[in-house]
Each structure stands twice: as C-alpha cells, then as structure tokens.
Amino acid sequence: MGAGGQETTRDRPRPDAARFREPATLEWQDPVLVICPRCGNRAVAEDAEGGARLRCEACTLRRVWSGQDLHVTVDGRDVVLVRRAGVWVDPVTGRPPARTSLLPTREARFGVPLWLVTECCGGRVLWARNEEHLDYLRAYVTATLRDRSGGLSTKLPTWMKRAGNRDEVIRAIARLRATLQ
Numbered sequence: 001m002g003a004g005g006q007e008t009t010r011d012r013p014r015p016d017a018a019r020f021r022e023p024a025t026l027e028w029q030d031p032v033l034v035i036c037p038r039c040g041n042r043a044v045a046e047d048a049e050g051g052a053r054l055r056c057e058a059c060t061l062r063r064v065w066s067g068q069d070l071h072v073t074v075d076g077r078d079v080v081l082v083r084r085a086g087v088w089v090d091p092v093t094g095r096p097p098a099r100t101s102l103l104p105t106r107e108a109r110f111g112v113p114l115w116l117v118t119e120c121c122g123g124r125v126l127w128a129r130n131e132e133h134l135d136y137l138r139a140y141v142t143a144t145l146r147d148r149s150g151g152l153s154t155k156l157p158t159w160m161k162r163a164g165n166r167d168e169v170i171r172a173i174a175r176l177r178a179t180l181q
C-alpha cells in the first residue's frame with residue numbers, strides 16, 4: 001500500500017512513530033472484549049467454527065451466537081436486526097435497513113457491553129473492541145503525519161482528532177489498557 005502519494009523530496013525524514021497509516025485489514029474487529037453478562041468480569045466474543053462464541057474464563061460461561069440477531073444502530077436507533085430468509089431485517093420496518101453501523105458500546109452478536117469503554121473529553125465515550133484497536137487509536141492520535149488516502153480514520157469522531165484533546169485521549173487509552181493487566 002502506498003503512503004498517500006504526498007511525499008516530495010523536500011520532506012524531511014521523520015521518525016516512523018510520527019507517521020500514521022491505515023491498517024490494511026481491520027484485524028482488531030475480532031475478538032471483542034466484553035463484560036461477562038453473568039459475573040461482570042472480562043469475557044471474549046469471537047468467531048469460531050460453528051458460530052461465534054462468548055466465553056468467560058472467570059465463571060466459565062459459554063454462549064454460542066444464534067446467528068439470528070444482530071445488535072446495531074440504524075439512523076441513530078439501537079436496533080436488533082433479525083435474520084429472515086437469509087437477510088437481515090429491521091423488525092420495526094420489516095425491511096433490510098439501508099445503512100447500519102456498529103453500536104459504539106455493545107458487541108453486535110451477543111448484545112453485551114464492551115469491556116474497553118471510558119468517558120473523556122467532557123462526557124465523550126471512548127471505546128475499543130480489543131487491544132489492537134486501542135493501539136490503532138493511540139497511533140492515530142499521537143501521529144503528526146496522517147495517511148490521507150482515507151479509510152477508517154475518516155470515521156473517527158472529530159473530538160478525537162482535535163489537537164487540544166490529544167493528551168486527554170491518550171490518558172483515556174492508557175486507562176483502558178491498564179484494565180487489561
């Protein structure tokens with residue numbers, strides 16, 4: 001993948017840490033760290049053969065995703081899509097939604113809260129699906145050069161990109177990382 005084609009010979013060399021590049025694949029999407037619905041400890045939801053699983057080491061809870069419902073956002077509404085004849089349908093309208101996005105603080109398959117969620121920057125919610133996702137967010141906010149080729153970072157909220165929020169966002173990420181010890 002290119003670096004965005006913005007470089008010229010006048011660019012001074014910079015340390016690699018200062019350059020942010022979009023990851024080629026969104027490897028952090030799975031597994032997802034969640035709050036165990038039974039004991040409140042950290043649990044994991046991830047794809048597995050035969051269907052996604054939720055497992056908690058603390059209380060040994062095991063759940064298998066039915067594959068029949070999906071917790072998402074449709075036009076700002078929290079919706080549980082249902083699968084009908086192989087198609088995801090909004091039960092309110094009875095039709096497939098035109099656009100869906102992931103709920104910021106819930107795992108889509110099991111509908112349980114994410115583990116890595118914290119408030120920062122005046123009541124904003126910072127969340128991540130797993131440690132790689134935290135690394136990604138940290139790389140983004142600490143970078144002084146950004147790949148302008150588009151990609152996921154274009155979807156990050158403006159408050160996270162604001163220079164004045166940088167230190168607070170970095171502290172919030174460190175706080176979340178500390179919960180993984």
Ligand SMILES: [Zn+2]
Nearest residue numbers: 036039056059
């Ligand atoms: Zn548990």
